[in-house]
Amino acid sequence: MASGGGDNELEVSNKQVIFKDYVSGFPKESDMYLKTNGTIKLKVPEGSNGLLVKNLYLSCDPYMRNRMKKSTDSLVPGSPIVGFGVAKVVDSGNPKFKKGDLVWGSTGWEEYSLITDFQNLIKIEHTDVPLSYYTGILGMPGLTAYGGFYEVCSPKKGEYVFVSAASGAVGQLVGQFAKLLGCYVVGSAGSKEKVDLLKNKLKFDEAFNYKEESDLDAALKRYFPEGIDIYFENVGGKMLDAVLLNMRTHGRIAVCGMISQYNLEKPEGVYNLMHMIYKRVHMKAFVAFDYYHLYPKFLDLVLPHIAEGNIVYLEDIAEGLESGPAALVGLFSGLNVGKQVVLVAQE
Amino acid sequence: MASGGGDNELEVSNKQVIFKDYVSGFPKESDMYLKTNGTIKLKVPEGSNGLLVKNLYLSCDPYMRNRMKKSTDSLVPGSPIVGFGVAKVVDSGNPKFKKGDLVWGSTGWEEYSLITDFQNLIKIEHTDVPLSYYTGILGMPGLTAYGGFYEVCSPKKGEYVFVSAASGAVGQLVGQFAKLLGCYVVGSAGSKEKVDLLKNKLKFDEAFNYKEESDLDAALKRYFPEGIDIYFENVGGKMLDAVLLNMRTHGRIAVCGMISQYNLEKPEGVYNLMHMIYKRVHMKAFVAFDYYHLYPKFLDLVLPHIAEGNIVYLEDIAEGLESGPAALVGLFSGLNVGKQVVLVAQE
Structure with missing residues (x-):
């Protein structure tokens, strides 16, 4: 995909958590590393229908372990970890999303991501709950x-x-x-x-x-x-x-x-x-x-229960992208108490 | 249950295959024995709503192994093996069945049985197929x-x-x-x-x-x-x-x-x-x-296919009650070719 921006567009640093190589046995923090010297233009490349998003919360989920072994669905060694997260649209090439929208779905373990796969990317409509909930109870x-x-x-x-x-x-x-x-x-x-x-x-x-x-x-x-x-x-x-x-x-x-x-x-x-x-x-x-088609029905059930305090939700929030590898690895020894989230940036 | 018959009622010999004792490991022929000195009156005891039946075909089924170990659903040591079979009503105390009716369901490994449990006992309506089929394809x-x-x-x-x-x-x-x-x-x-x-x-x-x-x-x-x-x-x-x-x-x-x-x-x-x-x-x-309620629908499907030769059914018929133990044991080493049946008596 060709970069379409001019030199005057804002280019910022973009820290990333990189997947090092396929894992066997228990994953270790050293199976990932922090890359701090990358940059990204805060603009969707010309002609792309993608979204440039600022990642706010990243989700640590047990299924991610299965993507760390070599298979048809593996993470790519040398590229950022991919998982669920909550993000804010910075620039949009897609008419369904606009700058400032909040979304949840598949994103990268980095400060900013270019999202081009919209399968299962969902716009967040209800913001009277903690945004982190969209990695957990509402995600x-x-x-x-x-x-x-x-x-x-x-x-x-x-x-x-x-x-x-x-x-x-x-x-x-x-x-x-x-x-x-x-x-x-x-x-x-x-x-x-x-x-x-x-x-x-x-x-x-x-x-x-x-x-x-x-x-x-x-x-x-x-x-x-x-x-x-x-x-x-x-x-x-x-x-x-x-x-x-x-x-x-x-x-x-x-x-x-x-x-x-x-x-x-x-x-x-x-x-x-x-x-x-x-x-x-x-x-x-x-x-x-298998149940994405039921998401609206699910929200109708669960949002009132959250508002009325009938359902509570435990979260374990690690602060900073650099805390991601330890948080993810901790899942497999049960270190997390409640849903493990990584806070990348406040909105 | 008191016998209600008089001395003039027909009493006949009634060979039985007796379950000797609970089995561990592979069942052996010697886990059963033939008892030849029993007799039975060919009449339902007075006041009973049971059926006195002549057993024609007995069914050898793998699930029977599970009833040979000690559990809440075990066979009773010292009593005949119990399994599915096809039988002819000799005397009936139940208005739903009459002398001469053919039935399939749970019966004893013996020449004649008194059936008092009618759960899943089904009257045979279609006799233009081999009767043995009611231990298999139609059972x-x-x-x-x-x-x-x-x-x-x-x-x-x-x-x-x-x-x-x-x-x-x-x-x-x-x-x-x-x-x-x-x-x-x-x-x-x-x-x-x-x-x-x-x-x-x-x-x-x-x-x-x-x-x-x-x-x-x-x-x-x-x-x-x-x-x-x-x-x-x-x-x-x-x-x-x-x-x-x-x-x-x-x-x-x-x-x-x-x-x-x-x-x-x-x-x-x-x-x-x-x-x-x-x-x-x-x-x-x-x-x-779980699917007994579908039996009529099942017959509607399968009977025409049998008649038209679209479905065939392989049976392995052992002759004589005394061949029952070997036939049953043979299931577990795969000796049978097709449905294993024991022919006890011609109709």
């Missing part, structure tokens, strides 16, 4: 929780719901949706602090620290003596295996993620799939993209 | 194939369908349903004879002998270079793991059975469930009971 994780819980699980009042990684970006919302519907909800998390938040702030009926349970099957039997109707799966491996032993007839498992498996050279085996047959279990994997 | 396995393929998999013309244990009671029908719909269908089985039948008699597009494939993933890639839309799962374990690597986006897996796992002390691990997320796979376990 991809929120739509994930909504689609996964309501569409995949077909929940009914009074059902028994289990959520793993329950204080995370998606889990905390699933649990609150389930409570609002009148379900019994238990969450698992990896620290006492998170368990306390689940019980006291997020209003789960019960919560437990999986790291303190030597026998996950026994833990689940303690919290679900009648069994589990709905499991919202965020972790995989041993937890899934224990859940399968405790599903009720016609139980549903929404497979959102398997964060415990992403960094293993060889994933753990799951041994209890036969219990799917005994209980006629329905297990469906999905991604938020 | 529980047929309804399993129908519900699993049409209801669970939502198949579309042109889709890529893989069926494991494809020459078995259920698999052979799934493949034929898929061909009638215009799908591309590949089946796996455990012998050259079965592979030949799949290709030549059952009209599968392709078939392979899984025992001759050292790399199941490579075998599936050979037959499904574009990937698999629908997997009809009958075997579990390594086959499922290989299939998961080859599913297409929004692929569906109907979990009907996992016969490779039923006799293992510890089931095999399944390692590739993360691929469910990459491809948003939908995996649903089911049993025929």
Whole structure:
């Protein structure tokens, strides 16, 4: 794409977080590096229908780990990390967006980005909430929780719901949706602090620290003596295996993620799939993209709940683009408490 | 239940196949024994609404292995094996059935049975087909194939369908349903004879002998270079793991059975469930009971196809009640070619 600007156009420095090379095992901060000597013109190249945006918030999401290994959908070594974010339009070559608009969607880990792929780029219409929410409760994780819980699980009042990684970006919302519907909800998390938040702030009926349970099957039997109707799966491996032993007839498992498996050279085996047959279990994997058409309906549901305080949302905000690599890597050891966001710039 | 008959009622000998004790590992013929010294009166006890039936055909089905281990749904040691069968009513205490009616449903492995549980007992209305078909294509396995393929998999013309244990009671029908719909269908089985039948008699597009494939993933890639839309799962374990690597986006897996796992002390691990997320796979376990309400609709579909020769059905009929234990045990080493039936008596 040819640069169309003249010399008089504003060219500014553009710090970037660069993806170094494909990752195996746990990602490390050193798999990324900060590049500080880049510049960018704050203008869309002539003839492009792109958007030049100033990135405000970047989102750290577990799925990003999968793009760090070599595949058809990999991040590009030597280029900035790509992920979800909230940004402000600085210059627009696209009639659907104008300077000053706020958007959320796929962007680069850098101060300014040129966005040319508008698939799933959404203009932000409601700004009476924290803008960072569009990386979480009002963004991809929120739509994930909504689609996964309501569409995949077909929940009914009074059902028994289990959520793993329950204080995370998606889990905390699933649990609150389930409570609002009148379900019994238990969450698992990896620290006492998170368990306390689940019980006291997020209003789960019960919560437990999986790291303190030597026998996950026994833990689940303690919290679900009648069994589990709905499991919202965020972790995989041993937890899934224990859940399968405790599903009720016609139980549903929404497979959102398997964060415990992403960094293993060889994933753990799951041994209890036969219990799917005994209980006629329905297990469906999905991604938020499958439910983008429901985004307006989702906002209609969730915005009033936020305004009325029926739903709260925990965020863990790291300040500055340079804090991005540590924040992203921290997801995989559970350092974040709530949705992990990186604040790049105030609006 | 008190016997209400007088001494002048006909009492006949009643050979039985008795379940000896709970089984671990592969079931053996010696886990059952033939009891030849029993007798039965060919009359329903006074006051009972039961049916006294003469058993004609007994069905050998893989799920029966699960009832041989100790559970809430176990067979009773010292009592006859219980399974599906076709029988003729000799005496009836139930106004819905009369002497001479033919029925299929749950019965005992014996010459005559007193049936008192009418759940899922179905009167046979169409007798212009082999009666043994009501243990297979027109019975529980047929309804399993129908519900699993049409209801669970939502198949579309042109889709890529893989069926494991494809020459078995259920698999052979799934493949034929898929061909009638215009799908591309590949089946796996455990012998050259079965592979030949799949290709030549059952009209599968392709078939392979899984025992001759050292790399199941490579075998599936050979037959499904574009990937698999629908997997009809009958075997579990390594086959499922290989299939998961080859599913297409929004692929569906109907979990009907996992016969490779039923006799293992510890089931095999399944390692590739993360691929469910990459491809948003939908995996649903089911049993025929879930689709009993569709039985009339199923017959409307399948009876004309049988009459016109569009669907054929392979049966492996063992003669005599005493051949039952070997026939049942043979399922788990794949000795049967087609639906395994035991002929107890001609009508």
